[in-house]
Amino acid sequence: MQTRPGPPTRRLAVLTLALISLAAAGCVERRYTVRTDPPGALVSINGEEAGISPVSVNYEYYGDRRVTIQAEGYETINTSVPVRAPWWDNALTGFVSENLIPFTLRDERDFRFTMAPAVTPPTGDLIGRGLQLRQQSLQPAPQRPGSFWRFFAF
Template sequence: MNGLGPRYYLSINLLVLGIVLACSGCVRRRLMVRTDPPGALVSVDNQVIGNSPAASPFVYYGTREIRVERDGYETQTLRHKINAPWYQLPGIDFIAETLWPFEIRDERVIDTKLVPRVSEPAEVIAGRADQLREQSRTGVATPLPTTAMPPTAVPLPPNSQTLPFGGVPAQVSQ
């Protein structure tokens, strides 16, 4: 025997353990959203992260709601699932995040193409406004148009008054 006691070996082991823990790496997670064309305002889970291309760190994996907005383009709301990599499985994640001596980078990129907003011609909008004005003068109520069925006019009784939210009371006597 070389004469070194158990205390010596214990202190060496603690020193090595301390160095390993001090040099341990971590997992850096980053989500980047790129748009075509760039410059759109990007929000992840209702938090604005900036103009595209925009990046933000994240901690947890799972489904994210990403909203992309830009003038002249349709606003897009995407639900994107971010799956955990193999080194984030229970048990292995402890080693990857605390004992592994190097940094692990997990970068996710989401690309989206913006669709130009189609605006109606001014004549069509003015025509609908004139139609609505005329209907309000004649006392005709029109339901909101839907894509499935065309709008139809519903005349109101001559001596009735309307209530808020579409209610119609009984006849009002004069």
């Protein structure tokens, strides 16, 4: 018994599926690295410890990141770092770049921060500020408007 080849539409569908599955091998890798001068500072991103600088973090989504950098003997850095999408990874082209390009696209960012040495205020300034706060705390509280029940003449 001789087998007949399938109809041309069936072969075309199988060939199309095979090509799509081959083309879907691509992906996008996203990573940013936080470097500090001097190195060795503790880096927190969005409230979570990322590690000791230099530290690299993989991510999925673009947007602003809250970065906190701390090191002994240096001023703490609190800042917001914008991570914007490249032209090839936006709402219109994202599907193509994520699924149909047959190679890996890489989006690597590098953020550098220079830390300033910590400045200790003179002892006299600290004592003066403490006395000023004590005087403010000893002042009587300002009068509040009447309570809720006063509105009803109670």
